[in-house]
Amino acid sequence: MTTPAPATITCIYCRQVREPTREHVLPRSLGGDLVALILCKDCNSGRLSRLDQALAERSFVAFSRIAATPKDAFDVQLGGEHFVQEGKSGLVLEVALINGVSASMLPQVHVAVVGETNHVAIVTADVSSLDRLHAFVTKKIESGQLRAMHVKLGPEAAGPTARLVMHRERDGFIRAQTDADARNAIEVLEKDWASAYKHHVALITAGNQQAEVQSIPQPSVRVNLEIRPDDVNRAVAKIAFNVLAARVSPEFALSPEFDELRKYVLGEDIRHRSDLGQDEVAVDLRFVTQLPHDTAPLVPTEEHAVTISYVHPSLFAWVTLYRTDNFVVRFGDISLSENVLAVHEFSSVRTGNAALDVAETIQRMTAQVEHHGK
Incomplete structure (x- = not known):
């Protein structure tokens, strides 16, 4: 009883x-x-x-x-922000550190400015992630909420390209080094997202490996953890x-x-002690x-x-x-x-x-x- x-x-x-x-x-x-x-x-x-x-x-x-937590137990993730540079594209990508200290790619869209031209690069680990990213970004644009997304400026380790990152099923943020870069990325996505997505899907359908960033073997990850x-x-x-x-x-x-x-x-x-040394933490x-x-x-x-x-x-x-x-x-x-x-x-x-x-x-x-x- x-x-x-x-x-x-x-x-x-x-x-x-x-x-x-x-x-x-x-x-x-x-x-x-x-x-x-x-x-x-x-x-x-x-x-x-x-x-x-x-x-x-x-x-x-x-x-x-x-x-210590195996993948078949439950999902765990290290807090903070973590980055890895992909060799082929040179993009600095947002990753999550998860079970087994493995790097999991976060769905993201980069807007790189080359001269006066904006280049949109969609980065996902698999087609399922691509579908979720497409639904997320499309909804933000259609509802007028893209400009209201949280903007994170820096750090330098995040690389120079502005990007939209989806880090939860219904949540994401804009990363950029400056406010101007963030605004430009938002404007480009509002204007060109549909065509960029269609082009990306066409490359995948054609078997073009440059359309996707596959898993990165033994990546060197920059850990940014407070x-x-x-x-x-x-x-x-x-x-x-x-x-x-x-x-x-x-x-x-x-x-x-x-x-x-x-x-x-x-x-x-x-x-906290009042006599902390220069390198001591309170x-x-x-x-x-x-x-x-x-x-x-x-x-x-x-x-x-x-x-x-x-x-x-x-x-x-x-x-x-x-x-x-x-x-x-x-x-x-x-x-x-x-x-x-x-x-x-x-x-x-x-x-x-x-x-x-x-x-x-x-x-x-x-x-x-x-x-x-x-």
Whole structure:
């Protein structure tokens, strides 16, 4: 018999009594499939909404994510903007970095100015992408929305040609180096899109390989990715705190000793040093420490694991993501009657999660020590 969900809960972050939401204890974007009623909708869709994305798409963990997630699991993508130069045409193309660190061509239309002549180049990975691009651009033109599309200027790595890029099914943008280039590309597409598309299709029908850019073997990709360390660390702290609430109890997570961590995760109390050096990045390091890449996990795992440990007077969590990315999270000081060791392991492809018992934990840790001792 399924227990009905409560109408209200006390949210472990804002501590308000509100309607609950199904929170993925470990973000679903990282493969998590364990849900718990520990957050309110306001926190989950408001102040905390961007943290999971920062960790999954705009962090060093994001590189592990796209490398470790197989194509038959679910689609993943690195955040930011990425470019590769195609050898035959010389065009700098927009690509997405996806599962297996492979470059996926985004459907795009380039407008290159040679002298006083505009040349339109349509670039797609396959005919299906071409059909979707055609429908997208045609609709934008016919509805008069082409001029309202978001314009991105630069970076220099994007190359000199202005282009329209379709990066979602119903969304796209104009890329150019200057406003004048963007306006010219829009005017050219409004005037010449139909004829350029027909010419492109005719070349494909005739078997002209110049009509399409095929997959680029082992491309050299320019990665343009903004990382926000505070958001990344807050996301890791949120994972640890979620596991504490789900594994121990929501009531324990509501202890006042964790109020400082709570405010930090919510973004209410972010502190930066005033004496930063010229090459230092402002980041609040009071609660989260990222360990060197490829540090051995505290409890050996091939996927994700969170280990909660209490040694008087402090409660900590060791968070391991994709085996190679390790963080230590300090919850705070609290007085407990005994030491604590609790481990929860998560799949990275949504195939399960499990609490490890003490025997399994000790066995894994002992095997790791013996392996390194050989």
